[in-house]
Amino acid sequence: MSPRFARLRPLLIWLAALAGCVLVIVHTRFVADLSAFMPRTPDARQQMLIEQLRDGIIARLVMVGIEGGDAASRAALSRGLAAQLRADPAFLGVQNGEAQIEALDRAWYFDNRYLLSPAVTPGHFSSQGLHEAIGRSIENLSGNAGILLRKVLPRDPTGESLALIEQFAGSSQPHEVEGVWASRDGSRALLLVQTRADGSDTDAQAALLDTIRSRFAALPGQSADSRLVMSGTAVFSVASRERIQGDIHRLAAISTLLVVLLLLSVYRSLRLLLTGLLPVLSGIVAGIATVSLVFGNIHGLTLAFGSTLIGEAVDYAIYFFIQRAAGIDARSFWRTMWLGVASSLAGFTVLLCSGFPGLAQLGVYSMAGLVAAALTGRHVLPALTPETLRLADLSGLATRLDRLIDAARRLRPALIALVIAAAAWVAWHGDALWNRKLNALSTVTQAEQALDASMRGDLGAPDMRYIAALTAPDSEQALQAAEAVGKVLQQEVRAGRLGSFTSPAAILPSLRTQQTRQAALPDEATLRARLAEALADQPLRPERLEGFIADVARARQQPALKRSDLTGSASALAVDSLLVQRAHDVLVLMPLRAPAGQEELDTRALEAGLAAAGLKNVAVLDILDESTRLFSGYLNEARLLVGGGMLVIFLLLVVALRSLPRALRAVAPLACAVVLVTAGLLASGTSLTILHLIGLLLVVAIGRNYTLFFDAGSHTGTARQREQVQVSIVVANLTAVGSFGALAFSKVPVLAYLGCTVGPGALLAFIAAAILSRKHDADTH
Numbered sequence: 001m002s003p004r005f006a007r008l009r010p011l012l013i014w015l016a017a018l019a020g021c022v023l024v025i026v027h028t029r030f031v032a033d034l035s036a037f038m039p040r041t042p043d044a045r046q047q048m049l050i051e052q053l054r055d056g057i058i059a060r061l062v063m064v065g066i067e068g069g070d071a072a073s074r075a076a077l078s079r080g081l082a083a084q085l086r087a088d089p090a091f092l093g094v095q096n097g098e099a100q101i102e103a104l105d106r107a108w109y110f111d112n113r114y115l116l117s118p119a120v121t122p123g124h125f126s127s128q129g130l131h132e133a134i135g136r137s138i139e140n141l142s143g144n145a146g147i148l149l150r151k152v153l154p155r156d157p158t159g160e161s162l163a164l165i166e167q168f169a170g171s172s173q174p175h176e177v178e179g180v181w182a183s184r185d186g187s188r189a190l191l192l193v194q195t196r197a198d199g200s201d202t203d204a205q206a207a208l209l210d211t212i213r214s215r216f217a218a219l220p221g222q223s224a225d226s227r228l229v230m231s232g233t234a235v236f237s238v239a240s241r242e243r244i245q246g247d248i249h250r251l252a253a254i255s256t257l258l259v260v261l262l263l264l265s266v267y268r269s270l271r272l273l274l275t276g277l278l279p280v281l282s283g284i285v286a287g288i289a290t291v292s293l294v295f296g297n298i299h300g301l302t303l304a305f306g307s308t309l310i311g312e313a314v315d316y317a318i319y320f321f322i323q324r325a326a327g328i329d330a331r332s333f334w335r336t337m338w339l340g341v342a343s344s345l346a347g348f349t350v351l352l353c354s355g356f357p358g359l360a361q362l363g364v365y366s367m368a369g370l371v372a373a374a375l376t377g378r379h380v381l382p383a384l385t386p387e388t389l390r391l392a393d394l395s396g397l398a399t400r401l402d403r404l405i406d407a408a409r410r411l412r413p414a415l416i417a418l419v420i421a422a423a424a425w426v427a428w429h430g431d432a433l434w435n436r437k438l439n440a441l442s443t444v445t446q447a448e449q450a451l452d453a454s455m456r457g458d459l460g461a462p463d464m465r466y467i468a469a470l471t472a473p474d475s476e477q478a479l480q481a482a483e484a485v486g487k488v489l490q491q492e493v494r495a496g497r498l499g500s501f502t503s504p505a506a507i508l509p510s511l512r513t514q515q516t517r518q519a520a521l522p523d524e525a526t527l528r529a530r531l532a533e534a535l536a537d538q539p540l541r542p543e544r545l546e547g548f549i550a551d552v553a554r555a556r557q558q559p560a561l562k563r564s565d566l567t568g569s570a571s572a573l574a575v576d577s578l579l580v581q582r583a584h585d586v587l588v589l590m591p592l593r594a595p596a597g598q599e600e601l602d603t604r605a606l607e608a609g610l611a612a613a614g615l616k617n618v619a620v621l622d623i624l625d626e627s628t629r630l631f632s633g634y635l636n637e638a639r640l641l642v643g644g645g646m647l648v649i650f651l652l653l654v655v656a657l658r659s660l661p662r663a664l665r666a667v668a669p670l671a672c673a674v675v676l677v678t679a680g681l682l683a684s685g686t687s688l689t690i691l692h693l694i695g696l697l698l699v700v701a702i703g704r705n706y707t708l709f710f711d712a713g714s715h716t717g718t719a720r721q722r723e724q725v726q727v728s729i730v731v732a733n734l735t736a737v738g739s740f741g742a743l744a745f746s747k748v749p750v751l752a753y754l755g756c757t758v759g760p761g762a763l764l765a766f767i768a769a770a771i772l773s774r775k776h777d778a779d780t781h
Helices: 001-028 044-054 071-086 099-111 129-141 148-151 160-167 202-217 233-267 271-275 280-293 305-327 330-353 356-385 395-433 444-460 475-494 509-520 522-533 544-559 570-578 603-612 623-657 660-681 688-714 718-744 749-773
Strands: 061-067 090-096 175-177 180-182 188-196 227-231 466-472 579-580 586-593 619-622
Touching: 001 175, 001 356, 044 718, 061 071, 061 129, 061 202, 061 330, 061 444, 071 090, 071 175, 071 202, 090 579, 099 160, 180 444, 188 202, 188 444, 188 570, 188 718, 202 233, 202 509, 202 579, 227 233, 227 444, 233 271, 233 305, 233 444, 233 718, 233 749, 271 280, 271 305, 271 356, 280 356, 305 356, 305 688, 305 718, 330 356, 330 522, 330 623, 330 688, 395 660, 395 718, 395 749, 466 475, 466 579, 466 603, 475 509, 475 570, 475 579, 475 586, 475 603, 475 660, 522 544, 522 688, 570 579, 570 586, 603 619, 619 623, 623 660, 623 688, 688 718, 688 749
Parallel strands: none
Antiparallel strands: 061 188, 061 227, 090 188, 175 180, 180 188, 466 586, 466 619, 579 586
């Protein structure tokens, strides 16, 4: 093999690997929903929660608002937009309260009232039952529903329409202005859109949201201040992804500029600068590609680690260039470097054991990125670096720095006292230092939350905090189970322990129930005879009820109602949101509401009541409590894994350094940094989240290089070489603090968590390493 080819071979391999990674990245799907931070093997209750967050109907509903202009123009725009979206097969349903759509629902309930009404029983259609029902209807003519009853009385003397209305009591309906749905104050027209794409398909949801915007923008009749607003889970996911990516690009540009300016002042060479950034580039693309291959997608929070890699991967070039210029033996340098890489890999390996895909993604990304960056630094940098390096003359700075570090060692007692006080402060907080709420990872802004709450309230959407959930093999058994649960819940409503509930069986009864109700309807001759008896002392003549007799006869023969019969109506959205077809079964969701004046439900008592009635497979979920419990378990696991990672790093250092005292000296500054930055976060009023934990692990991974090179520098042969080692540590620390510190100014909380942990942590790790470093051996110049 020729020397020239031997020199080019690492470059060719690197370029080929880089091209392969880029090819994978082009086809990578980026996501931002919190389902990535749910358990990989959830229990039944957690599975229900995860599916609703990821692929449930809730994740596919978009609330659309039209603001500006007057009520008439908003209504016209609402109708125009609805018509455009209904013609697009990418949307399964579009509701805005238009008369023709509302007419479909009214016709559905009225035409099928005898199969839908819970009042239809054999006794209801006996002579006595008919007499009592018709009597109530006549009495109700003078009530609030009198106008409606007077209109339908000839066809519905037994009050089935009223029974259906009462069945949905407690469910609020949107306000109407100019014939379309509107907000309560009338300032915003409202639409509810159901997308065909799964909620977890962020790319598809983003495209659909763009479609809604473009269709609205193309509508005629807009005023100067007409505008479109949207909310919902899909909107949050798309906005979160764009916000994370936007902040990553902006902050990466800022941190890269800081690093570039710093390194240019040291390298004095554009070639060295660009060469030195190659490990960073390699680490980022390798990390993204590996996660994509392993998981099929990459979460926005994992992508954020692309920015954080700048802080560690760029260190490899800094140490290499500065120490090579000082004439330090390359073999000694790479022994120290590989020990640092190995300890980082050991620390992040434990994250692969996580039952949460999001945490495992962070582990895979970090490991792949560090390996790629280290290999690039080891094999590509030497091939591209000139034999003779002419860096800036840092000798004066190096000498002053050496003296400063010598003086800093006198601060050891003060540092130890400060760390002890900080540890006591952290211990005093106990378990209260952790934020156990799932929304701690949310990137949704307060303005977005306020808009969502306003639109949900205007649309009368259920709170969805409390849900009775169960599964069944098929839709028929699911509806039968929902009916059985509904009977128990209705008793709870009458007892005042439950405000109301919503059931899919109220809209689409089971086949068994429909057949039972059909069987309760008498034939025409029997009905006429019973009506004659029932109307004997009523002010209603039998001949006025011919429409009623014809409707009952038709109901006895009509085919059973199916989901397909609802297509195009608002009821279709309701059924689809409550009766969820899954791969192997059907999930039934029944939203529950607390009694008036009561904010919380006793879910355990409700679940016990259902179990006592023989319905033991029904879970009564408090979504807020379930998500908090789930996230708490996630946090506990993360604490164990991060703690285990730090322990693995220490054990590896003990083995590699072959000395327990040297290993303790190597980790002591890291322990100081972790304790001090944790205390600082608590002092600022910040509760720790999983991202803070990952940040602390990164502090250990980055700070470990400082301690190893300080230790190696104490054995370096000459004062100049030792001083250059210390200069390389300072430059590396400044790049880490600058790149990570930029994240602290992110508008995305989770990125800010990383920045405010790793930036100060890296600085504290350097200061502690300098203070606790050993005094160097006798110098030889």
